[in-house]
Amino acid sequence: MPxxxxxxxxxxTLPLTAKDFKSDQEVRWCPGCGDYAILAAVQGFMPELGLxxxxxVFVSGIGCSSRFPxxxxxxxxxxxxxRAPAIATGLAxxxxxxxxxxxxxxxxxxxxxxxxxxxxxxxNVNLKILLFNNRIYGLTKGQYSPTSExxxxxxxxxxxxxxAPFNPVSLAIxxxxxxxxxxxxxxxxxxxxxxxxxxxxxxxALVEIYQNCNIFNDGAFEALKDKEQAQEAVIRLEHGxxxxxxxxxxxxxxxxxxxxxxEVVAVTEENLSRVLVHDAHTASPTTAxxxxxxxxxxxxxxxxxxVFRSTERPVYDTxxxxxLETAVEKQGEGDLAALLTGNxxxxxxxxxxxxxxxxx
Amino acid sequence: xxxxxxxxxxxxxxxxxxxxxxxRVVIRFAGDSGDGMQxxxxxxxxxxxxxxxxxxxxxxxxxxxxxxxxxxxxxSSFQLHFADHDILTPGDAPDVLVAMxxxxxxxxxxxxxxxxxxxxxxxxxxxxxxxKVGYDVSPLEDGSLEAYRVHPVPLTTLTVEALKGFDLSRxxxxxxxxxxxxxxxxxxxxxxxxxxxxxxxxxxxxxPEIAEANVTAFRAGWNxxxxxxxxxxxxxxxxxxxxxxxxxxxxxxxxxxxSYGLVAAAERAELPLYLGSYPITPAxxxxxxxxxxxxxxxxxxxxxxxxxxxxAALGAAFGGALAVTTTSGPGVALKSExxxxxxxxxxxxxxxxxxxGGPSTxxxxxxxxxxxxxAMYGRNGEAPVPVVAPRTPADCFDAAVEAARIAITxxxxxxxxxxxxxxxxxxxxxxxxxxELPDLRTRFxxxxxxxxxxxxxxxxxxxxxxxxxxxxxxxxxxxGLEHRIGGIEKQNGTGNISYDPANHDFMVxxxxxxxxxxxxxxxxxxxxxxxxxxxxxxxxxxxxxxxxAVRRLRAAGRSVAQAHLRHLNPFPKNLGEVLKxxxxxxxxxxxxxxxxxxxxxxxxxxxxxxNQVNGMPFKAEQxxxxxxxxxxxx
Numbered sequence: 001m002p003x004x005x006x007x008x009x010x011x012x013t014l015p016l017t018a019k020d021f022k023s024d025q026e027v028r029w030c031p032g033c034g035d036y037a038i039l040a041a042v043q044g045f046m047p048e049l050g051l052x053x054x055x056x057v058f059v060s061g062i063g064c065s066s067r068f069p070x071x072x073x074x075x076x077x078x079x080x081x082x083r084a085p086a087i088a089t090g091l092a093x094x095x096x097x098x099x100x101x102x103x104x105x106x107x108x109x110x111x112x113x114x115x116x117x118x119x120x121x122x123x124n125v126n127l128k129i130l131l132f133n134n135r136i137y138g139l140t141k142g143q144y145s146p147t148s149e150x151x152x153x154x155x156x157x158x159x160x161x162x163x164a165p166f167n168p169v170s171l172a173i174x175x176x177x178x179x180x181x182x183x184x185x186x187x188x189x190x191x192x193x194x195x196x197x198x199x200x201x202x203x204x205a206l207v208e209i210y211q212n213c214n215i216f217n218d219g220a221f222e223a224l225k226d227k228e229q230a231q232e233a234v235i236r237l238e239h240g241x242x243x244x245x246x247x248x249x250x251x252x253x254x255x256x257x258x259x260x261x262x263e264v265v266a267v268t269e270e271n272l273s274r275v276l277v278h279d280a281h282t283a284s285p286t287t288a289x290x291x292x293x294x295x296x297x298x299x300x301x302x303x304x305x306x307v308f309r310s311t312e313r314p315v316y317d318t319x320x321x322x323x324l325e326t327a328v329e330k331q332g333e334g335d336l337a338a339l340l341t342g343n344x345x346x347x348x349x350x351x352x353x354x355x356x357x358x359x360x
Numbered sequence: 361x362x363x364x365x366x367x368x369x370x371x372x373x374x375x376x377x378x379x380x381x382x383x384r385v386v387i388r389f390a391g392d393s394g395d396g397m398q399x400x401x402x403x404x405x406x407x408x409x410x411x412x413x414x415x416x417x418x419x420x421x422x423x424x425x426x427x428x429x430x431x432x433x434x435x436s437s438f439q440l441h442f443a444d445h446d447i448l449t450p451g452d453a454p455d456v457l458v459a460m461x462x463x464x465x466x467x468x469x470x471x472x473x474x475x476x477x478x479x480x481x482x483x484x485x486x487x488x489x490x491x492k493v494g495y496d497v498s499p500l501e502d503g504s505l506e507a508y509r510v511h512p513v514p515l516t517t518l519t520v521e522a523l524k525g526f527d528l529s530r531x532x533x534x535x536x537x538x539x540x541x542x543x544x545x546x547x548x549x550x551x552x553x554x555x556x557x558x559x560x561x562x563x564x565x566x567x568p569e570i571a572e573a574n575v576t577a578f579r580a581g582w583n584x585x586x587x588x589x590x591x592x593x594x595x596x597x598x599x600x601x602x603x604x605x606x607x608x609x610x611x612x613x614x615x616x617x618x619s620y621g622l623v624a625a626a627e628r629a630e631l632p633l634y635l636g637s638y639p640i641t642p643a644x645x646x647x648x649x650x651x652x653x654x655x656x657x658x659x660x661x662x663x664x665x666x667x668x669x670x671x672a673a674l675g676a677a678f679g680g681a682l683a684v685t686t687t688s689g690p691g692v693a694l695k696s697e698x699x700x701x702x703x704x705x706x707x708x709x710x711x712x713x714x715x716x717g718g719p720s721t722x723x724x725x726x727x728x729x730x731x732x733x734x735a736m737y738g739r740n741g742e743a744p745v746p747v748v749a750p751r752t753p754a755d756c757f758d759a760a761v762e763a764a765r766i767a768i769t770x771x772x773x774x775x776x777x778x779x780x781x782x783x784x785x786x787x788x789x790x791x792x793x794x795x796e797l798p799d800l801r802t803r804f805x806x807x808x809x810x811x812x813x814x815x816x817x818x819x820x821x822x823x824x825x826x827x828x829x830x831x832x833x834x835x836x837x838x839x840g841l842e843h844r845i846g847g848i849e850k851q852n853g854t855g856n857i858s859y860d861p862a863n864h865d866f867m868v869x870x871x872x873x874x875x876x877x878x879x880x881x882x883x884x885x886x887x888x889x890x891x892x893x894x895x896x897x898x899x900x901x902x903x904x905x906x907x908x909a910v911r912r913l914r915a916a917g918r919s920v921a922q923a924h925l926r927h928l929n930p931f932p933k934n935l936g937e938v939l940k941x942x943x944x945x946x947x948x949x950x951x952x953x954x955x956x957x958x959x960x961x962x963x964x965x966x967x968x969x970x971n972q973v974n975g976m977p978f979k980a981e982q983x984x985x986x987x988x989x990x991x992x993x994x
Binding site: 023025052053054055056057059069070072073074075076077078079080083086087088089090091092093094095097098115116119320323324326327328330331332333334336337339340341342344345346347348349350 | 406409410412555601604605606607608609610611620623624627632634636653654655656657658659661663664665667668671672673674675676677678679680681683697698700701705791792793794836837838839840841842843844845846847848856857
């Protein structure tokens with residue numbers, strides 16, 4: 001039976017390689033899909049965890065990205081649309097010896113499954129949620145998603161979509177997430193680095209991965225990938241470092257002393273000291289949230305990537321296990337016979353002319 | 361109310377008051393939602409249980425927590441039937457009505473037969489309160505109650521008077537009037553009082569002043585009965601010594617029995633119990649109860665919604681727990697997709713549906729049996745799910761254990777269909793010995809279960825056990841058995857994604873065959889005369905009233921057979937043969953004929969449907985009349 005102790009998933013005895021995490025199933029994403037790069041990065045990173053492979057579980061919902069578990073040679077469940085965080089919550093809260101990963105997409109996590117996502121985040125269940133955001137519905141062939149930009153022309157919105165998009169990082173921070181990061185499918189080093197930090201985080205970690213859908217939304221993140229454009233677009237967040245970007249760090253993020261909001265400025269000698277130093281570990285979510293609002297949802301200019309927030313707070317499954325232990329300490333191990341009997345019984349005697357008597 | 365024998369006994373005060381012996385009594389306490397009628401009923405029940413009567417209860421309350429005071433919708437009542445022999449229902453009509461206000465009288469008087477006793481709280485029969493419910497003239501004065509034996513009692517005034525010595529406002533003191541009424545009724549029926557006094561002291565342990573006030577009011581009520589001339593007669597109902605097999609007994613409600621059944625099943629399966637649930641009337645009490653038993657390793661997770669409740673349970677099932685979700689009809693509707701996933705994943709999962717009046721929000725606090733077809737068919741695709749239904753409050757324990765047996769043995773979600781009447785009703789229960797409960801232990805997969813042509817040993821998650829067609833339960837953490845499962849159709853055996861037409865046809869049929877092949881006991885038919893031509897077939901909570909009706913008919917010399925289904929899917933193997941044995945099959949249901957529809961479809965039998973969907977259980981007399989008419993027409 002699953003161990004009840006509070007230790008994390010058991011360490012594996014043999015060193016594993018990326019190959020050990022490849023299942024025997026044929027990968028069926030479209031050629032050129034960003035999901036391949038993420039799969040390779042995850043398979044390449046998994047051995048680093050040093051966990052026994054059998055103690056790792058991938059749970060997904062529905063959508064292109066949610067086929068992910070089939071390709072991982074771990075335990076896995078491809079569930080139903082939007083419900084992966086709920087299912088994974090049940091698994092993680094009942095089995096603390098497992099390392100549970102959720103793979104989801106922008107439609108799965110933010111549309112049909114939005115409720116489960118925010119509640120998993122606020123509870124801080126020990127889950128690592130990889131949210132593949134391609135800003136489009138791929139599996140249903142190209143309708144706009146809850147992260148698509150306003151005015152998006154798709155099959156279901158021939159005159160342009162009317163919905164204001166969600167910013168997944170802002171949403172997660174607003175939902176009390178203790179760990180929130182963003183990375184990009186094509187930047188394997190950055191992706192791996194963020195996954196590593198997510199894996200080490202006790203509690204729920206949400207990693208938004210910008211992922212290219214080359215069929216229905218090709219080039220959605222080109223501004224972040226094209227070397228030249230990236231200069232203006234990408235802000236790399238590193239804990240303890242000043243938030244600077246552009247050629248030679250010519251730009252920086254400062255706090256406007258009047259509004260308190262964050263803004264991008266050209267760094268000068270005068271304002272150098274005002275450039276914000278990124279603190280992912282601060283308890284207050286205010287600055288992380290402000291950072292998440294810097295990006296322009298249309299041009300993607302000033303898009304921070306990296307770990308926005310990584311703070312420790314009590315982990316739900318640990319608290320749940322603690323309550324079970326406390327209950328045993330206080331009441332003793334459950335005694336079924338005593339439970340069923342209760343405190344208010346009477347006995348009907350065997351034999352003729354039997355009598356009843358109260359037991360109390 | 362049957363009077364068997366009259367007698368006289370001297371009361372402690374020396375006043376000789378008449379004592380009559382009865383074989384059974386039905387009491388109904390009725391008042392405002394805030395008057396504490398449910399508590400009063402519970403206490404009288406507890407006293408009655410420990411005295412050793414057989415009993416059956418029917419709480420009846422509005423969905424609103426505190427409906428406007430003094431109005432008809434705000435009336436809450438508790439009916440209790442107790443006897444010196446075994447009884448099956450909470451009684452058709454009260455012999456005694458306790459009406460705490462005019463609304464309670466108005467809402468209940470139609471159920472009270474002439475000649476019954478009515479105790480009023482006259483303090484509440486003010487002009488204004490009476491006008492609120494449409495009494496222009498006081499019913500106490502207009503002669504409309506002439507046919508009843510009325511006892512006008514100023515319950516509030518007497519209670520306040522009794523609590524004079526306490527530092528309580530008039531209003532606060534008046535709150536104890538329900539305990540005064542309980543004391544009075546306890547005197548009338550010679551109930552033991554220690555348990556109520558100790559209950560009150562425990563309940564108000566943190567407010568000893570309030571505890572003592574309630575005990576004082578309770579005793580004052582008793583003494584009032586003892587001394588006042590209005591109550592000249594008290595009644596004895598002897599313990600039901602011959603009604604019960606030997607054993608240790610307690611009183612238990614359906615939801616409590618069901619909760620205990622789940623804990624017991626997990627213990628007997630040696631699996632941790634995991635409940636994923638979202639609060640919903642009338643199922644929430646199971647969540648409350650199970651959350652108290654963490655020392656049994658029970659994990660309860662109050663989810664963000666119904667879908668997450670079952671989702672978490674399914675996740676825990678994947679991890680090797682005995683997983684349960686509890687809900688009522690509207691919640692089942694939300695859980696449907698996940699139930700379908702559980703069908704596809706072939707994992708054990710209990711779905712407890714405490715049925716209530718529908719559709720939609722319907723009647724949250726009233727009973728109904730109208731989710732049977734939802735449980736049977738309420739999913740996309742061919743998604744068969746076994747269905748088990750308890751028949752009495754105490755039977756909820758055994759039904760829960762049986763549902764767990766099926767889920768674990770056959771690796772399938774299972775519906776447990778209780779209802780509001782069973783959930784809140786209570787009756788004596790013989791406490792089982794732990795070792796008489798079934799052994800539900802199962803084996804998790806530990807290694808390869810299949811050899812490929814080249815001799816390689818592999819694990820196939822969908823390779824089935826030949827006798828049950830169940831697949832292996834391979835829980836994460838088991839080395840070498842890493843596998844992926846999901847809602848997409850899969851190849852039999854390997855479990856790999858498969859869109860192959862022949863494989864899908866095979867999988868649909870084998871999932872059905874697995875459920876059809878579940879071993880369930882044959883249906884017992886009760887036909888003491890052996891010559892009955894008419895069978896009454898019920899399921900679920902109609903057992904009590906149906907059995908009571910059948911007894912009445914037999915007592916009148918009529919011959920009628922009775923059978924009651926616990927297993928609705930699959931049906932017992934002998935059901936078809938049983939149905940064909942009778943000229944007529946009557947199916948009483950608290951819906952518009954859902955079981956009858958299933959029987960007609962499967963067995964081509966002309967089942968005669970008799971239906972009531974008024975949120976209340978059948979009355980035995982009304983059922984007996986119906987069956988009698990059908991017998992007469994034969």
